[in-house]
Amino acid sequence: MILREIRRSYREELNALYAETEADALFYWAAEEILNKKRVDAVACLPLACGRHEEERFLSVLARLKTAEPIQYIFQKAFFDGLELEVNPSVLIPRGETEELVQWAKEYLKEKENPLVLDLCTGSGAIAIALSAAFPSACVHACDISSQALRTAGENARRCGVEVDFFCWDVLSPALPPALSDKAVFDLVIANPPYVLPAERERMRPNVLDYEPSLALFVPEDDPLLFYRRIAAIAIGSLKPEGWLLAEINEALSERNEALWGACGFKGVEIRRDIHGKPRMIRGIKP
Ligand SMILES: C[S@@+](CC[C@H](N)C(=O)[O-])C[C@H]1O[C@@H](n2cnc3c(N)ncnc32)[C@H](O)[C@@H]1O
Structure with a gap:
């Protein structure tokens, strides 16, 4: 043929x-x-x-x-911020808008010496590994609730030649893990948590719905800011003064997130639009 x-x-x-x-x-x-x-x-x-x-x-x-199987799962690879990562159905395929979030983090971290970074809900490790690769002097910690995802993330860090401290943790649990037990030490807390509403299923394509882990995607319809509330609380306790919290957001929830982060005590709360003009990222600064 x-x-x-x-x-x-x-x-x-x-x-x-x-x-x-x-x-x-x-x-x-x-x-x-x-x-x-x-x-x-x-x-x-x-x-x-x-x-x-x-x-x-x-x-x-x-x-x-x-x-409808995603080609990234067929060949078990995805490209993120110039890195080749292994992906499989235990991890979300990293997206272009998350690369934009990483760019924002890089703009901030380039001014820092030996920054301490925490990536919550790390999945394939994409964000943590990209930041560790870009800032070799950074000390990067990253967690996920899925031990299978963390195995993939660990393998990705090894292949990319970077060191990340991955640990298994449910960010919604009230008990803090050892990496967070020291108070106010992080320069940056960054997260791309689940944020898709069940009502949005109808508009989603089968390659996402049928293959990507629903644990990585969905939040309860009646509490869509569940992760952001918890992440903001973790960050306000673990960031240094003037440290940044950065997160990817659902474009439909940008105003509610902005109000939430303000109410949680962050200053300089800013929403950033992605290359398609959609409000997909948020930043807050610890006073
Ligand atoms: C949207 S994916 C993001 C993955 C990766 N950070 C990225 O940007 O490609 C969300 C991740 O959150 C993890 N997750 C879901 N619930 C969690 C929880 N309660 N605690 C920690 N991680 C959780 C999922 O396993 C998934 O890897």
Whole structure:
């Protein structure tokens, strides 16, 4: 089969799930894995036939994509802030808006010497590892409630050559773990907690709903700020004066989050919009 025909199969067979540009992106991602060719080289090879083994691999990937399985889980990798991370169904696939949150954290941390950082709800470890890679003198702690996610995060830190202190902890529990027992030591607390409302399920795509961990996504409809309330309380106790709390937020809850953080005692509360113009990040400064 020539490559162009395989690309046509991707476009046709995935059209119920993905726009043509997305189907093409999936085809070229598969081509990079299977043929070891970057997109520009794969395009040049479109008129050529691939071998039988490669063809079988393209088609088996396509069969999995048709079930809405994310390509990141199929190849067990995702790219985040220039790093390659392992992902599997125990961790959320890190998103572009979270990279923007990391950029905001970097703007702040570049002024700090040997900063102490805490990443709550770390999942694949994306935020913690990106900050540790960018600031080798930083001391980064990160927690999650899922021990499977933490195993993946630990492996990701090892592969990226950074040190992060990962620990298992339910941020909603009232007892503080040892990493937080010293008062007011952190320069930055950062979090991307669950924030999706059950009512938003209807608008979500099956690749997210059917494959990504619901533990990473959903909050109770009647208490959508559950995590933010707790995170703000943890941060107000564990940040140094002038330390920052940064978090990713649900765009539908930005005003409520802003009011909550103000009420929790933060100053300089600021909402930042992502590249699509949506209010997706919040910052508070400990007085
Ligand atoms: C939206 S994901 C974020 C993952 C990662 N930080 C990222 O940005 O890609 C939320 C994470 O919170 C974790 N989580 C859910 N409930 C938790 C809890 N009560 N305590 C700690 N972590 C929790 C989930 O396991 C998941 O890894």
